[in-house]
Amino acid sequence: MLRVLIADDQDLIRGGFAMILDDQPGMTVVGEAATGAEAVRATLGLRPDVVLMDVRMPEMDGIEATRRICSGTDAKVLVLTMFDLDEYVYDALRAGASGFLLKDMRRGELVEAVRVVAAGESLLAPTVTRRLIADLVRRPAHGVAPRLAGRLAELTEREVQALRLVARGLSNAEIAATLVVSDHTVKTHVSRVLGKLGLRDRVQAVVFAYESGLVLPGDGLEA
Incomplete structure (x- = not known):
């Protein structure tokens, strides 16, 4: 229940x-x-x-x-x-x-x-959410990007790719099609990204991706 x-x-x-x-x-x-x-x-x-x-x-x-x-x-x-x-x-x-x-x-x-x-x-799907996060990450706190960018080194190349696609608002199925892997593999990648970076969920992953500079405004999240 x-x-x-x-x-x-x-x-x-x-x-x-x-x-x-x-x-x-x-x-x-x-x-x-x-x-x-x-x-x-x-x-x-x-x-x-x-x-x-x-x-x-x-x-x-x-x-x-x-x-x-x-x-x-x-x-x-x-x-x-x-x-x-x-x-x-x-x-x-x-x-x-x-x-x-x-x-x-x-x-x-x-x-x-x-x-x-x-x-x-x-x-992440509703238009208002996309617009909100896109606006949020245009105003990063001073010094945030360099500090967070260093943490990306903890991820494998495939995990970085998965994080970038999550930040663009893609679903697991869409990420699987883009990377030509199974849905289960995508779930594993996303789970490892969250675990390594100490993030609670995909919203936090989106914020991290933008604030670290991995993804820039205009890369597909805005409405």
């Missing part, structure tokens, strides 16, 4: 999301939180697989809550925002979030997003 925690300071939003997700086979909402601090405590106690995290909440914002959850648990965090280029989402990605969703999403998009992230994938 896929376990979900919903963190949002608006009762109606929490209730609406809970009704949708509880109605899905193999999925259950194990708890709700109205503040960031409550979300952290609930995650530690209930151990959900996925946390839907609002950005703006009292007591502790969603960014700090995401950082604490991702550093202290195995839960995947999906950030919720009202705006497609919300400045806070940049920090959320760096804090460990596996992706983000607009609050005006359709029912099916919410359900699919939760399942995708729980399976260890990340939300």
Whole structure:
């Protein structure tokens, strides 16, 4: 059973999301939180697989809550925002979030997003995500690129190729077709890339690829 925690300071939003997700086979909402601090405590106690995290909440914002959850648990965090280029989402990605969703999403998009992230994938396909990450990596922190670029030496040539294709937003099947290998081989390459670089998921791999200079804006991620 896929376990979900919903963190949002608006009762109606929490209730609406809970009704949708509880109605899905193999999925259950194990708890709700109205503040960031409550979300952290609930995650530690209930151990959900996925946390839907609002950005703006009292007591502790969603960014700090995401950082604490991702550093202290195995839960995947999906950030919720009202705006497609919300400045806070940049920090959320760096804090460990596996992706983000607009609050005006359709029912099916919410359900699919939760399942995708729980399976260890990340939300790279939606146009808004592509635009957000492309904008994020155009503004790297000072000195980041040289420091991260050195870590690429830990990867094999094939793993570097896989990372570059992940950063362009390709799925495992598309990467397999490009490299002329099996889906299983691609999963192995991606898993090793994440492990060697200490990254949680594919979103973090995309950010790393751009900030290290391996992939440049305009190489295929933007909408």
